[in-house]
Amino acid sequence: MEAIIVLFLTGIIALFLGIYNQPKLTTLVSVIGLIGAAVVQHYPLNILPAEYNLLEFNQVGNGFVVLAILLTLLIVLSGQKEFLEEKSHAGDYNALLLFSLCGGIILIGFTDLFMFFLGLEILSIPLYVLAGSRKGVSESSEAAVKYFFMGAFATCLLLFGVVLTYGATQSFELSEILSKTINSSGNAMLYVGMIFILASFLFKVGVAPFHFWVPDVYQGSPTVFMGYMSSVVKVVGIYAFIKFFHLAFGGLYDFWSILIAVLIGISMFIGNLSALVQTKFKRLMAYSSITNGAYALMAILYPSALSDSTLWVFMLGYGTSVVALLTISMILNDDTDEIASFKGIGYRKPLIGLVAITALLSTSGIPPMTGFFGKLMLFSSVWSYYPWLIVFALVNSAIGVYIYLRLIMTIMSKETATDTKEITVSLTRTIVLVISLLILVAGWLMLLCWK
Amino acid sequence: MELLIITVVLGLISFFVPRNSIKLFGLAGSFVSAAIALIHLINFETGSSVSIFETTEMPFGLTFQIGYDGLGLMMIALTNLIVPIILLSNYNNSATSENRVFHALVFFMQFGLLGVFTAADGILFYIFWEFTLIPVFLILYWFGKGTNKVLLKFFIYTLVGSLAMLLSFIALGLKANSFAYSDLLAVHLPAKEACWIISGFLLAFAIKIPLFPFHTWQPDTYTTAPMSGTMLLSALMLKMALFGMMKWMIPLAPEGVAEIKWLVISLSVIGIIYAAIICIKQQDIKRLFAYASISHLGLIAAGIMVFTKNALVGASVQIVNHSLIAIGLFLVADILESRLKTRELSHMQGTATLAPKFGFWFAVIAFASVSVPFTAGFIGEFTLLKELTKFHFAVGLLSATTLVFGAVYTLRAYQLSMFGAPKNESFEDLRWNEILVFILLTIAIVGIGLFPQFIADLVGPSLDKLIIIFNETTTH
Numbered sequence: 001m002e003a004i005i006v007l008f009l010t011g012i013i014a015l016f017l018g019i020y021n022q023p024k025l026t027t028l029v030s031v032i033g034l035i036g037a038a039v040v041q042h043y044p045l046n047i048l049p050a051e052y053n054l055l056e057f058n059q060v061g062n063g064f065v066v067l068a069i070l071l072t073l074l075i076v077l078s079g080q081k082e083f084l085e086e087k088s089h090a091g092d093y094n095a096l097l098l099f100s101l102c103g104g105i106i107l108i109g110f111t112d113l114f115m116f117f118l119g120l121e122i123l124s125i126p127l128y129v130l131a132g133s134r135k136g137v138s139e140s141s142e143a144a145v146k147y148f149f150m151g152a153f154a155t156c157l158l159l160f161g162v163v164l165t166y167g168a169t170q171s172f173e174l175s176e177i178l179s180k181t182i183n184s185s186g187n188a189m190l191y192v193g194m195i196f197i198l199a200s201f202l203f204k205v206g207v208a209p210f211h212f213w214v215p216d217v218y219q220g221s222p223t224v225f226m227g228y229m230s231s232v233v234k235v236v237g238i239y240a241f242i243k244f245f246h247l248a249f250g251g252l253y254d255f256w257s258i259l260i261a262v263l264i265g266i267s268m269f270i271g272n273l274s275a276l277v278q279t280k281f282k283r284l285m286a287y288s289s290i291t292n293g294a295y296a297l298m299a300i301l302y303p304s305a306l307s308d309s310t311l312w313v314f315m316l317g318y319g320t321s322v323v324a325l326l327t328i329s330m331i332l333n334d335d336t337d338e339i340a341s342f343k344g345i346g347y348r349k350p351l352i353g354l355v356a357i358t359a360l361l362s363t364s365g366i367p368p369m370t371g372f373f374g375k376l377m378l379f380s381s382v383w384s385y386y387p388w389l390i391v392f393a394l395v396n397s398a399i400g401v402y403i404y405l406r407l408i409m410t411i412m413s414k415e416t417a418t419d420t421k422e423i424t425v426s427l428t429r430t431i432v433l434v435i436s437l438l439i440l441v442a443g444w445l446m447l448l449c450w451k
Numbered sequence: 452m453e454l455l456i457i458t459v460v461l462g463l464i465s466f467f468v469p470r471n472s473i474k475l476f477g478l479a480g481s482f483v484s485a486a487i488a489l490i491h492l493i494n495f496e497t498g499s500s501v502s503i504f505e506t507t508e509m510p511f512g513l514t515f516q517i518g519y520d521g522l523g524l525m526m527i528a529l530t531n532l533i534v535p536i537i538l539l540s541n542y543n544n545s546a547t548s549e550n551r552v553f554h555a556l557v558f559f560m561q562f563g564l565l566g567v568f569t570a571a572d573g574i575l576f577y578i579f580w581e582f583t584l585i586p587v588f589l590i591l592y593w594f595g596k597g598t599n600k601v602l603l604k605f606f607i608y609t610l611v612g613s614l615a616m617l618l619s620f621i622a623l624g625l626k627a628n629s630f631a632y633s634d635l636l637a638v639h640l641p642a643k644e645a646c647w648i649i650s651g652f653l654l655a656f657a658i659k660i661p662l663f664p665f666h667t668w669q670p671d672t673y674t675t676a677p678m679s680g681t682m683l684l685s686a687l688m689l690k691m692a693l694f695g696m697m698k699w700m701i702p703l704a705p706e707g708v709a710e711i712k713w714l715v716i717s718l719s720v721i722g723i724i725y726a727a728i729i730c731i732k733q734q735d736i737k738r739l740f741a742y743a744s745i746s747h748l749g750l751i752a753a754g755i756m757v758f759t760k761n762a763l764v765g766a767s768v769q770i771v772n773h774s775l776i777a778i779g780l781f782l783v784a785d786i787l788e789s790r791l792k793t794r795e796l797s798h799m800q801g802t803a804t805l806a807p808k809f810g811f812w813f814a815v816i817a818f819a820s821v822s823v824p825f826t827a828g829f830i831g832e833f834t835l836l837k838e839l840t841k842f843h844f845a846v847g848l849l850s851a852t853t854l855v856f857g858a859v860y861t862l863r864a865y866q867l868s869m870f871g872a873p874k875n876e877s878f879e880d881l882r883w884n885e886i887l888v889f890i891l892l893t894i895a896i897v898g899i900g901l902f903p904q905f906i907a908d909l910v911g912p913s914l915d916k917l918i919i920i921f922n923e924t925t926t927h
Contacts, residue, residue: 361585366610367578376574380621390621394614402607409592409599 018091143220765834
């Protein structure tokens with residue numbers, strides 16, 4: 001709870017600094033605020049009376065909050081250069097990111113449907129604005145409109161589902177819903193409500209059959225905010241998804257698990273097949289995020305997902321590699337966004353090359369990168385429940401390797417793209433790249449800190 | 452511990468060594484690692500098993516256990532002794548030998564290999580197994596002539612196999628509640644599950660060895676790779692698969708061996724004959740040696756599936772022998788290719804008259820390759836064929852054709868490239884480093900040929916243990 005207050009205040013300060021045209025100071029304040037929020041989350045001060053505390057964080061929840069803050073921090077740092085170009089808006093961008101993160105933290109800690117809905121909206125609304133922040137570009141406006149309509153539609157579905165669930169159980173408390181559903185499993189209204197909620201979640205995290213908005217929105221949005229959507233929003237959204245279904249509908253596991261398992265299978269396959277033929281980098285990343293979101297969602301299929309570190313490690317690997325790759329894309333600063341223009345940058349700039357190789361190998365799940373450990377733990381946890389899905393996921397991993405390996409070969413090629421511009425890596429981006437490199441190579445050692 | 456650390460340290464230092472002294476640094480470093488392996492070899496008490504590093508508590512069922520027994524030590528020593536020889540034979544190829552990244556990659560590769568041979572935990576084994584792919588892929592990509600298609604085929608093919616192995620490890624590890632080697636050994640499986648699990652392992656190993664229908668990545672990869680890459684692949688990386696069959700696949704799921712035994716042995720025998728026939732018609736010398744490698748390794752794989760003491764000893768000797776011969780043959784191919792700018796046998800006629808020293812040493816390696824008595828190949832192949840004949844007469848008979856075919860294609864390659872009127876005007880004879888490599892290889896090959904008991908004593912006790920485990924479960 002204190003973390004949200006810290007972030008909110010930081011956001012307000014950032015807004016005011018924006019008025020005085022102080023982009024560098026804004027970034028500095030945001031960074032300090034983010035670090036402060038992480039510290040406060042980890043070592044709570046407990047200054048608020050208990051009855052105001054509608055959020056609950058267990059150890060895993062805390063881990064996810066810290067992860068979301070860490071990823072946002074990396075995104076703020078790597079986007080700083082783009083913010084500098086539009087000095088008058090730097091404050092707005094930082095503040096909106098921080099506000100959105102507040103919603104994300106609420107989504108991690110919710111205990112009833114009110115807080116859940118509040119969190120979801122606070123997370124989403126700043127993103128509708130941010131998606132359209134490249135005002136001169138029509139794709140950006142298209143992305144914003146599309147994202148807004150899809151998001152609003154998903155919210156309607158969600159509300160409808162919530163209403164039906166409330167009608168069936170007479171409660172907004174997750175734990176009460178759970179106890180009711182265990183006893184009255186034959187209530188049709190409850191099932192309909194659950195399906196609506198499921199559909200809206202699938203919309204929000206971009207899982208088939210509701211994934212089609214993802215590539216367009218990601219491609220149109222500015223790269224920084226695409227990084228935020230495909231890392232932080234995915235991390236938080238999937239955690240909330242799992243928490244919701246385990247804590248509220250745990251009694252109906254047999255019903256929804258098979259449905260979700262099939263959708264996961266379809267989703268990873270669609271993501272991979274579409275990624276195979278992409279020539280634009282951001283679209284490729286969008287489809288890759290559909291696939292990886294599906295992998296992560298597999299955690300919903302085993303009961304102890306909320307109390308162990310499996311999903312956290314997977315998300316650490318995935319989120320960091322997304323941020324690293326998009327940072328590289330921003331460094332390249334190529335408006336056409338063709339994969340071909342990545343040719344040879346890794347060979348020209350060894351740091352970029354090293355980070356790109358590590359990030360891509362990590363996403364494809366090759367040891368000894370963090371992504372491998374995430375996948376390993378995820379797959380071995382789900383193996384006892386849905387073995388066929390794991391076999392299918394491994395086949396998909398192999399397809400994924402093909403996609404990422406081609407990208408590695410492009411980036412590390414000895415030849416360079418035809419129009420070679422001078423590439424400069426700013427200090428903040430170097431910091432981002434180095435931090436992501438460390439996390440990707442040795443992040444799994446953080447598991448030793450888990451009790 | 453220094454055994455593994457030194458390669459990482461050498462790899463990291465390689466990035467910072469001045470460009471003009473990297474050649475010497477690489478060579479010196481690899482000799483240091485070889486010396487360390489020799490010290491381990493000397494201090495090793497026959498039959499014991501040495502633990503290098505051990506933790507048992509890890510958060511996700513992975514235990515860090517590293518150690519070796521006789522079999523592992525043989526592979527370690529092989530790796531650490533082969534790497535200096537590879538760097539030595541590569542000494543004059545300035546494109547690679549004067550490159551810092553290349554040396555770093557070779558040392559990281561060595562690290563991965565040592566990890567595979569020392570890992571005593573399933574997941575750790577898998578991690579190192581996959582890790583070796585990264586440096587060798589980058590070596591092939593940056594220093595080879597391979598098209599993207601060839602490289603992708605190589606990487607994806609081997610990776611798909613590994614994923615199947617990972618699945619087997621997960622299934623087995625969840626039954627044992629741990630991935631430690633000793634715990635995995637203790638699991639008893641119903642025959643049907645064992646069959647699935649062993650198939651997962653088999654896919655990984657069959658692709659890497661490679662066995663007959665899975666071999667299509669290999670000739671293209673070998674021919675387009677730089678010489679040192681080919682050597683790393685054929686002399687060391689493929690041996691991971693044979694080692695994996697002996698130490699991991701069969702002991703972990705012995706209940707499934709009966710079902711797949713005939714499949715593997717038939718595939719191996721088909722591979723032996725099929726590859727040998729291709730060799731006889733082959734015009735490209737590097738491709739010829741690549742197919743020869745399939746033929747030779749098929750015999751070892753068939754021998755391992757028989758899983759008797761003698762067969763395994765024979766396989767061990769043959770593993771060492773094949774590494775040595777592969778280095779020799781691919782060095783020969785590279786000498787011819789780099790000086791004549793062609794790999795076609797028909798353009799090489801009469802090289803022996805122009806370069807008599809080269810002609811002599813090629814003959815030595817060729818004879819070692821066809822397993823004449825007093826070379827290691829004779830001991831290895833003879834034992835393997837004996838055991839295969841004991842297992843089933845037809846299998847023995849068909850695999851024995853490798854001796855005949857081997858002689859035909861090796862000597863044909865020698866005749867076409869060395870004898871006759873010289874087609875080329877000049878041919879630079881061997882340089883000092885090449886002669887040194889050939890001498891070292893010959894000493895090793897003849898040494899093992901005369902005194903194979905050394906290897907038998909080294910690996911014997913650990914093979915006995917594996918066979919006891921195997922017999923216990925299969926007779927139940």
